[in-house]
Each structure stands twice: as C-alpha cells, then as structure tokens.
Amino acid sequence: MVKIFVGNLPRESDQEEIKALFAEHGTVTECAIIKNYAFIHMDDRKAATKAIKTLHLYKLHGTPINVEASHGKNQGSIKLHVANVEKGIDDELRTLFEEYGSVTECAIVKNFAFVHMSNSDEAMDAIKGLDNTEFQGKRIHVQISKSRPRQDEREDYPPPPPDRGGYWPPRYPGEGHEPPPPSFMRGRLGHMPPGSSSTASPLAAF
Numbered sequence: 001m002v003k004i005f006v007g008n009l010p011r012e013s014d015q016e017e018i019k020a021l022f023a024e025h026g027t028v029t030e031c032a033i034i035k036n037y038a039f040i041h042m043d044d045r046k047a048a049t050k051a052i053k054t055l056h057l058y059k060l061h062g063t064p065i066n067v068e069a070s071h072g073k074n075q076g077s078i079k080l081h082v083a084n085v086e087k088g089i090d091d092e093l094r095t096l097f098e099e100y101g102s103v104t105e106c107a108i109v110k111n112f113a114f115v116h117m118s119n120s121d122e123a124m125d126a127i128k129g130l131d132n133t134e135f136q137g138k139r140i141h142v143q144i145s146k147s148r149p150r151q152d153e154r155e156d157y158p159p160p161p162p163d164r165g166g167y168w169p170p171r172y173p174g175e176g177h178e179p180p181p182p183s184f185m186r187g188r189l190g191h192m193p194p195g196s197s198s199t200a201s202p203l204a205a206f
Helices: 015-023 044-057 092-097 120-130 150-156 182-189
Strands: 002-007 027-036 037-044 064-070 075-083 103-109 112-119 133-135 139-143
Touching: 002 044, 015 027, 015 037, 015 044, 037 044, 044 064, 044 120, 075 092, 092 103, 092 112, 092 120, 112 120, 120 133, 120 139
Parallel strands: none
Antiparallel strands: 002 037, 002 064, 027 037, 075 112, 075 139, 103 112, 133 139
16 A cells, blocks of 8 residues: 655545546555645555555646645655676666665666665555566566675775784774873872882883
C-alpha cells in the first residue's frame, strides 16, 4: 500500500475525477479530498511511482497539480547492498531501482553496489521485486546493507607509519618533545629517595 499526496487541486476537481486519473496507472484503493489537496492509496509501489512521475505538475482544469509520495513515520534513507553487478552501469542501475521509489544515491564499487532509497517501504518493495532477478545478463542479489564498506573506513584513517608497529598515536596541535618546566623538575628533585645526591643531574631523577 502506497499513500500519495496530491496538492494544489483546482476547485472544479472531484473525488471520482482524481481517482480515475490515478487508476490509469494502477489500482486505487482509496481517494480522499481535503480542501485543496487529496490523499490517494494505491496497491502497487511500481504503479504508484509511475503515477507520481507522470502526474506531477499535470494540468487539471488548467492548474498544475503537485503529486508526491506522502511522508509518513517510515521515512529515513535506507541503504541497500546489490551484489553481482558490473562497473560503469550506474545510471541503468539507478533507473531500475527508481521503479520502486526515490533513489537518493547509487554507486557501484567493484562487483557490487550501494543504493540509497528514501524510505523503508520503497526499499523493501525493491528487495522483493529485484532480489535474485536478472539485470544486464547477471543475477543480482539485493539486501539491506548492514555496515559501511571496509574500504571507506580505510580511507577515513590512513595507514600508520611502518616504524609505529601498527599504532598511530593521536596528534594534538603544538605536539612536540619539549623539556618539562623548571618547577616540575624542582618538584621531582624534592622527592628524591634518601641517599641520593642533590647535585645529581636533573635527568637522573627520570
């Protein structure tokens, strides 16, 4: 079930007219007009997405109407992992997923891709419709991405120098090897163990 918002409706429009307009693209289960806007419910996500693209700014009685997916509680970008794809077909892959909703980002990395859908309903419909199907001569596998790709993490944190043994300590502004202040040295000398020479080099206390 997909809920669609239709705004900027002209006064002349009525419920049956709006319902018939969307029914040209798929099954309409509900249509409710509230003042100068309406909510349409459609059964199929692909049909609803096609209706949104086709009817947005459609002139109804000379007035361009605003058609978009209704924003509900399930909003929030969902990242999908798509396995077994070839590099260089980003646009074709994006078009494929746009049949199920809004794609905010699409990037192919080696032989897999990450596709960001605008909400969980669209993402789940894309998984149901595209997982284990053929695309560009290959059978693709679609699932929700569980984590960031490892290569991105490596780019965020450059490798440590070879002489550090795999450890890179944090760097701070002005960090450097400076001698401690004289007051610190006097404090250390004041706590020297009995029998130690007070004339010993300050460095002997360390």
